[in-house]
Amino acid sequence: MSARASARKSSRAVTGPEAIGSSMRARVGDEIVVRGTSAGVVARDGEIVGLHRPDGSPPYDVRWLDNGRVTLYFPGSDAYIRHLVTGGDDVPAR
Numbered sequence: 415m416s417a418r419a420s421a422r423k424s425s426r427a428v429t430g431p432e433a434i435g436s437s438m439r440a441r442v443g444d445e446i447v448v449r450g451t452s453a454g455v456v457a458r459d460g461e462i463v464g465l466h467r468p469d470g471s472p473p474y475d476v477r478w479l480d481n482g483r484v485t486l487y488f489p490g491s492d493a494y495i496r497h498l499v500t501g502g503d504d505v506p507a508r
Contacts, residue, residue, distance in 0.1 A: 438471060438494075439469065439470035439471060439495070440470045440472075440495045441465075441470055441497070442463060442464065442465060443462065444461075444495050444496060445460070445461060445495070445496040446460055446474065446476055446489065446494070446495055446496075447459045447494055447495075447496060448489075448490075448493045449492050449493075450492075451492045458478060458479075459478075459479055460476040460479055460487075461476065461477045462474045462475070462495075463477045463484060464484075472487075472488055472489050473486055473487060473488045473489075474486075474487050474489070475487075
């Protein structure tokens with residue numbers, strides 16, 4: 415990776431989509447985005463408010479932005495994580 419690309423990556427507030435499946439990792443405060451997989455299916459997003467595994471792998475407790483409910487969510491292939499932290503200071507970006 416070039417120095418320019420590395421600097422750009424470390425200064426960005428949002429990264430993703432991340433790999434799906436067993437390599438999916440999240441932190442409390444990250445955003446999960448679920449894309450609609452067919453016509454007429456609305457995409458959904460929410461904030462990860464709880465983890466069930468110390469390594470950040472699924473499932474997650476998610477507060478959905480469309481209705482405020484918190485549910486236990488097992489992501490499928492239509493979901494990805496957006497890490498909402500800045501550079502190296504781990505402060506959520508909003």
